[in-house]
Amino acid sequence: xxxxxxPRARFRALLAAACSAALGAxxxxxxxxxxxxxxxxxxxxxxxxxxxxTEWGTYDRKYYVKNIETSGSAAKxxxxxxxxxxxxxxxxxxxxxxxxxxxxxxxxxSVDGVADTWDQPLRGNFNxxxxxxxxxxxxxxxxxxxxxxxxxxxxxxAKNPAAFAxxxxxxxxxxxxxxxxxxxxxxxxxxxACGNTCDTSGREAFKNVMAALRSxxxxxxxxTAAITADGTSGGKIDAADYAGAAPYVDWYNPMTYDYFGAxxxxxxxxxxxxLNSYSGIPKANYYTSATIAKLKGLGIPAGxxxxxxxxxxxxxxxxxxxxPGGTATGPAAGTYEQxxxxxxxxxxxxxxxxxxxxxxxxxxxxxxxxYDTPATVAxxxxxxxxxGLAGTFFWExxxxxxxxxxxxxxx
Numbered sequence: 001x002x003x004x005x006x007p008r009a010r011f012r013a014l015l016a017a018a019c020s021a022a023l024g025a026x027x028x029x030x031x032x033x034x035x036x037x038x039x040x041x042x043x044x045x046x047x048x049x050x051x052x053x054t055e056w057g058t059y060d061r062k063y064y065v066k067n068i069e070t071s072g073s074a075a076k077x078x079x080x081x082x083x084x085x086x087x088x089x090x091x092x093x094x095x096x097x098x099x100x101x102x103x104x105x106x107x108x109x110s111v112d113g114v115a116d117t118w119d120q121p122l123r124g125n126f127n128x129x130x131x132x133x134x135x136x137x138x139x140x141x142x143x144x145x146x147x148x149x150x151x152x153x154x155x156x157x158a159k160n161p162a163a164f165a166x167x168x169x170x171x172x173x174x175x176x177x178x179x180x181x182x183x184x185x186x187x188x189x190x191x192x193a194c195g196n197t198c199d200t201s202g203r204e205a206f207k208n209v210m211a212a213l214r215s216x217x218x219x220x221x222x223x224t225a226a227i228t229a230d231g232t233s234g235g236k237i238d239a240a241d242y243a244g245a246a247p248y249v250d251w252y253n254p255m256t257y258d259y260f261g262a263x264x265x266x267x268x269x270x271x272x273x274x275l276n277s278y279s280g281i282p283k284a285n286y287y288t289s290a291t292i293a294k295l296k297g298l299g300i301p302a303g304x305x306x307x308x309x310x311x312x313x314x315x316x317x318x319x320x321x322x323x324p325g326g327t328a329t330g331p332a333a334g335t336y337e338q339x340x341x342x343x344x345x346x347x348x349x350x351x352x353x354x355x356x357x358x359x360x361x362x363x364x365x366x367x368x369x370x371y372d373t374p375a376t377v378a379x380x381x382x383x384x385x386x387x388g389l390a391g392t393f394f395w396e397x398x399x400x401x402x403x404x405x406x407x408x409x410x411x
Contacts, residue, residue: 048391087153183222262331275358311399313371
């Protein structure tokens, strides 16, 4: 799951219970009428490497577009998803205009070593992305809209998909930042289900929105979507017609991480991004390979699915048991938020001591963490190739080391 700004805590179980009554029959029946016929997305060849770049990273994290270059990541990426634009009043909108277009970068902070001037027409992250694309001619950038906090606006957008699509196109292709964006990524958490808020748009709403976006953006732009990884029976994948929407997207990014975390503060401890099941997993069919199998079983082509990797870990404290399945007293301390920390921090703060379900875990003091390492990423890449998936995406770039350990493992 993705959020446009901290905090990132996800109280899934509580929210799901609270929202189930509100959803009711809406999970099973979509009242919306189908959008008019739209061009389908072209079939693309593997293998893509898509990294999310957060708009707010320019603040506390001081992770700039330049860091994508100096870490070596830019040369390994095929696409960047810029997160996030807002969805409000049924329209796409800027998230943070200062960070996006106004912030002046010094020579030391700038991709090309040239400082911004007060009178130049475009500054901020958008101008830095333009500079990065000049260095890497094949690199594509998509503007991602929604995320955990801003997905509540999609319900209104779904009432008039064509108007929403027009607003998104006008914003993404605005002449003020011409050349920055090659398409749009939709991060709706979650259609006809509960996330930060509960959506009751109906089962067809997501398909209608994606069809309208494809119709407006045409075949010359990318249209993608981050989608739920909840493949349990009656879970979030079942709540929306992801298979029906698949012809309209270039690919899906199933968020195969955050399966478990300290939003269940007492535990049991479990890896947040397991590839496979393991003895004692807290929830059946709640792991990456089950998610991919479910999506493929619905008829979504493997060539339209990317494998998701988290460049961060999730942790508990008050844990005495080293193996997964222990009890806890709450979330472990993190750099920016309780219960979560970047891979670049955890690799030395709490080095991995074991693997389970195809990912790593660590016990240090009273804290228990799970996260992917270069070795477990390599295991997941073997799985990705065996499944014929279109590539890999990850959340998010600033979690990697200064020399790009995790993205090197992807490549």
